[in-house]
Amino acid sequence: MSQERLERLKGAVEEAAPGDAKAALEIALAEQLIEHGQYADALVHLGSARRGTDSQALREHIDLSVGVALLRRGELDRAEPHLERHLEAVRARSDGPGEARALVHLAEIYRRRGELDRARTAFDGARRQLQSAPEGDLLSRTLTGLAWLALAAGHDSDGAELAAAALELPESPAGAAARCQALLALAEASRRKGDPNGAERASRQAIAVVTEASLPRELAEAYFAYAHLVALGGNAAASESPATWLARAQDLYREHGSLGDLERVREAFRRFGRRATDHVPANEVQGLIDDLRSARLTVAREAHRLVDTVDVAIGRIEAEIPAPARPRVHTLSLAAGEAERAVSASVESMSASEGRVFAAVQAVISERESIRTLLDLCRTLNEQRDPARLVQEICKMAAQLTGADRALVGMVSKEGTGDGKLEVRASFHMPELPAEGEGAWRLAFDRVLKGGGPILVDVDETPARPALPPGRGASKRSDEVRLGSALATPLRHFDKVLGAVYVDKDLCGGVFTARELDLLAIFCAQAATMLQNVRVTEALRLAARSRAATIEAISDGVVSFDLNGALTSINATAARVLGVQPGSSPSLAALSDLAFLRMALDRGEDLDGRVTRIGAGEFLVNARVVRADGGEVAGVVATFDEMKRVQSIAQRIAGSHARYSFGDLIGQAPALRRRLQLAEAAARSGSSVLITGESGTGKEVLAQAIHNASSRSSGPFVGINCSAIPRELLESELFGYEGGAFTGARKGGRPGKFELAEGGTILLDEIGDMPIEMQAKLLRVLQEKQVHRIGGTREVTLDARVIATTNRDLDEVVARGHFRSDLLFRLKVIHIQLPPLRERATDIPVLVEHFLALFAARLGKSVRALAPKVMESFLSYPWPGNIRELENVLEGEVNLCEPEQAVLDQVPESLRPRAPSAAAGTLSSGLTLDEAERELLVQALSRHAGSIPDVAKTLGVSRGTVYNKIRRFALDAGAFRK
Numbered sequence: 001m002s003q004e005r006l007e008r009l010k011g012a013v014e015e016a017a018p019g020d021a022k023a024a025l026e027i028a029l030a031e032q033l034i035e036h037g038q039y040a041d042a043l044v045h046l047g048s049a050r051r052g053t054d055s056q057a058l059r060e061h062i063d064l065s066v067g068v069a070l071l072r073r074g075e076l077d078r079a080e081p082h083l084e085r086h087l088e089a090v091r092a093r094s095d096g097p098g099e100a101r102a103l104v105h106l107a108e109i110y111r112r113r114g115e116l117d118r119a120r121t122a123f124d125g126a127r128r129q130l131q132s133a134p135e136g137d138l139l140s141r142t143l144t145g146l147a148w149l150a151l152a153a154g155h156d157s158d159g160a161e162l163a164a165a166a167l168e169l170p171e172s173p174a175g176a177a178a179r180c181q182a183l184l185a186l187a188e189a190s191r192r193k194g195d196p197n198g199a200e201r202a203s204r205q206a207i208a209v210v211t212e213a214s215l216p217r218e219l220a221e222a223y224f225a226y227a228h229l230v231a232l233g234g235n236a237a238a239s240e241s242p243a244t245w246l247a248r249a250q251d252l253y254r255e256h257g258s259l260g261d262l263e264r265v266r267e268a269f270r271r272f273g274r275r276a277t278d279h280v281p282a283n284e285v286q287g288l289i290d291d292l293r294s295a296r297l298t299v300a301r302e303a304h305r306l307v308d309t310v311d312v313a314i315g316r317i318e319a320e321i322p323a324p325a326r327p328r329v330h331t332l333s334l335a336a337g338e339a340e341r342a343v344s345a346s347v348e349s350m351s352a353s354e355g356r357v358f359a360a361v362q363a364v365i366s367e368r369e370s371i372r373t374l375l376d377l378c379r380t381l382n383e384q385r386d387p388a389r390l391v392q393e394i395c396k397m398a399a400q401l402t403g404a405d406r407a408l409v410g411m412v413s414k415e416g417t418g419d420g421k422l423e424v425r426a427s428f429h430m431p432e433l434p435a436e437g438e439g440a441w442r443l444a445f446d447r448v449l450k451g452g453g454p455i456l457v458d459v460d461e462t463p464a465r466p467a468l469p470p471g472r473g474a475s476k477r478s479d480e481v482r483l484g485s486a487l488a489t490p491l492r493h494f495d496k497v498l499g500a501v502y503v504d505k506d507l508c509g510g511v512f513t514a515r516e517l518d519l520l521a522i523f524c525a526q527a528a529t530m531l532q533n534v535r536v537t538e539a540l541r542l543a544a545r546s547r548a549a550t551i552e553a554i555s556d557g558v559v560s561f562d563l564n565g566a567l568t569s570i571n572a573t574a575a576r577v578l579g580v581q582p583g584s585s586p587s588l589a590a591l592s593d594l595a596f597l598r599m600a601l602d603r604g605e606d607l608d609g610r611v612t613r614i615g616a617g618e619f620l621v622n623a624r625v626v627r628a629d630g631g632e633v634a635g636v637v638a639t640f641d642e643m644k645r646v647q648s649i650a651q652r653i654a655g656s657h658a659r660y661s662f663g664d665l666i667g668q669a670p671a672l673r674r675r676l677q678l679a680e681a682a683a684r685s686g687s688s689v690l691i692t693g694e695s696g697t698g699k700e701v702l703a704q705a706i707h708n709a710s711s712r713s714s715g716p717f718v719g720i721n722c723s724a725i726p727r728e729l730l731e732s733e734l735f736g737y738e739g740g741a742f743t744g745a746r747k748g749g750r751p752g753k754f755e756l757a758e759g760g761t762i763l764l765d766e767i768g769d770m771p772i773e774m775q776a777k778l779l780r781v782l783q784e785k786q787v788h789r790i791g792g793t794r795e796v797t798l799d800a801r802v803i804a805t806t807n808r809d810l811d812e813v814v815a816r817g818h819f820r821s822d823l824l825f826r827l828k829v830i831h832i833q834l835p836p837l838r839e840r841a842t843d844i845p846v847l848v849e850h851f852l853a854l855f856a857a858r859l860g861k862s863v864r865a866l867a868p869k870v871m872e873s874f875l876s877y878p879w880p881g882n883i884r885e886l887e888n889v890l891e892g893e894v895n896l897c898e899p900e901q902a903v904l905d906q907v908p909e910s911l912r913p914r915a916p917s918a919a920a921g922t923l924s925s926g927l928t929l930d931e932a933e934r935e936l937l938v939q940a941l942s943r944h945a946g947s948i949p950d951v952a953k954t955l956g957v958s959r960g961t962v963y964n965k966i967r968r969f970a971l972d973a974g975a976f977r978k
Helices: 003-015 020-035 039-051 056-073 076-092 096-113 116-132 136-152 156-168 176-192 196-212 216-231 242-256 259-271 276-320 323-382 387-402 440-449 514-553 572-578 596-603 643-654 670-684 699-708 727-735 772-784 810-815 821-827 837-859 868-876 882-896 929-943 948-955 959-968
Strands: 406-412 422-428 455-457 486-493 496-504 557-562 567-570 607-614 617-627 633-642 689-692 717-721 761-765 786-788 795-797 801-806 830-833
Touching (some): 020 039, 020 056, 039 056, 056 096, 056 216, 076 096, 096 116, 096 136, 116 136, 136 156, 136 176, 156 176, 176 196, 176 216, 216 242, 387 406, 387 422, 387 496, 387 514, 406 440, 422 496, 440 455, 440 496, 486 514, 496 514, 514 567, 596 633, 607 633, 670 699, 670 830, 670 837, 689 699, 699 717, 699 761, 699 801, 810 821, 837 868, 837 882, 929 948, 948 959
Parallel strands (some): 689 830, 761 801
Antiparallel strands (some): 455 486, 557 567, 557 633, 786 795
């Protein structure tokens, strides 16, 4: 039957409703599982089928299948009553084939138990039944059984003929197990006839047959038989060890066999295997007992002879004894008889004592074997490193150790909280667990969780009672044999209950003894220790992985050394910087660039912010001393990061931030769009950009937009106003300084704006106002891409794009000698001149709408538009302060309007025409607007002797506007200076 068919049957069982139909499906599934060698699983389904049906016919079928499964599993005593009940049932209804089937299986039980006469009678009865209705598989088993009986009787030729006859029968899909037994019988017959090659060939064929059929217990039987063949010299490969094959059989028996199978293997090991010395104590005791028995028999024989001699002598002289003396002679005869009876009783007592002595020795050996099995299981457990797999192994081995049908392992879900529950984490031959609150295992688990010790559940299903702890005193009835159908034992590590183990023999009956509970308790104590060790090991392994992942996730270099300077950990960044090859562990002494860490270890001092050279770069190093519990230095951990990266991060945190993009530059005027197209092209380039325009036209906004649209957008954006910083501080701000370079210099020095802009953009605002002496230094930096800090000797390589802005006409400033032409050429690679607002008046409504929405949302107002007359005044106003002035005017008006006001209907005061002030001067009549502006500017320049700041203050405009007007009207401010 294919595995696919088996899976379909399992699915049908799961979907079937409870009742006879489901029971019939489970019986069919169990029979197929038996054919596949899965006897334990078959017993599970048969137990379920028995509980789910009242049909007598189905129960008879279940008896047969249970008997076969137990027989195949090697549990002969348990199989016999099931098969006998089935035999009685089929005989009652004169079912010949059914009787033959039951007889064959019972005959196999009798044969394997050594009851050869009963086995022969049963086989003969089955053979007679099969003559009228032959079944290939049953006939093969019958002939094979008779072959083994012939071999047991010493009729080797008859055994070989019967085995060969069984093998000549047609093979059936379910006949692999029977064919294996026939081949093994033929191998034994060949060995006895002195044909090692034939024995070897038949044994190998038997192993191949059950291997191909995937029958693990039958394969164990084949291995076991082959081990005997090797041990008795019946195989061609004389160099093979029987222990090898016995070990293979033992591994399979542990999972698919019974305790009886394991006992047979241990006995074989004592005879043939690596434990051949195990039989010595029993043999020595047996020899002593044989000597005692011989002496006992001699004593009894001599006593009987002495009494017989006395009786004969008295009989001969009795007639000659005087009558008065005859009673005394009779008394003497009676005393001799009593003495004989006393001797006989003593001899019988000695005989019983001999049996008890030998039984005690055998019990000691058996106990030793149990302990040895326990040690083997614990040794196997110790090899497990996965906690989940270990729990599964504990479950399976608990069943193997106690010979249980089923097993469960529950683990405490919330350790240490006091309210945890035992959750089933592993099961053995328990595919379906009872519902919540059902099952003896739940009651046993509850008792264990409440602090109970090992528990033995009574056969009569009375409440579970604690077992007698090993080593404690016995009860008053110490000779009482205590039995139970289930065991439960805690998995306890010291005072901490980790979980519990439950085993039972519920499938087909069976009991445990207190001795098996003691074994399980010892096993669980060892298993709990191993489970805790695995948990701790797993936690340490996860902690180590977490630490390794943590230091690898740190972008800084991380390295640690112990007190002796041995490398204990290093991440990839540190390995790259230090040039450490994968797999190598150089000491601190071998890493000369980190020699200063030796000082930290020797002095026990931490290091903060130490700038040092490692390899070809400059790094910022921090070190922390690691101390033991007693406070003594145990090692050091150091981190180091490249100074350029540190400065870049610092600038991102503390420096300027480019907030604007091209989307923030509002307007559709052709003059503006042309400039923006040029700016977008500049963003794709890496060249220097010069942005000019009147104050308030958005030069810095455009500079930020260019940065954010460039490939340097992820880098810093650093701005400096060249006109706002005193000339004596401007150099240190731009280029930085070393510690001690001048009075008041910060310890450790300070990087300049160019260094902070590494990998990004530096904005030189109001570049036209930079002192002439600074212009030469700036030009050198732009040409060489390197900078010297004030007071420093090393050159710092720069990688920063330069954008400069000014509201001055630099060509005019160059002509006057106040700006270097070569610096202008270096800055003016791409030149963008932003138009004033008066030249893009069509954008004023769009800007008004934008700023009104912005300020209304910010201030919680409702205003969204301007009245027509107010918009007309906005369009006619020249806006000398450009967009900045427009923004400020609208912000002020929104602040002053009512919350519910939707339209600004008043012309702002600053936009209304007003008479010129006396301070500004008096205009001549009949002048145009341009002429009036020129005349007012000339009057202000004359009044303030060419002082631009004073002129701007008097006229109420910015200095940039004054410069633009001077350039527009071709005036020279220097001509007005006195």
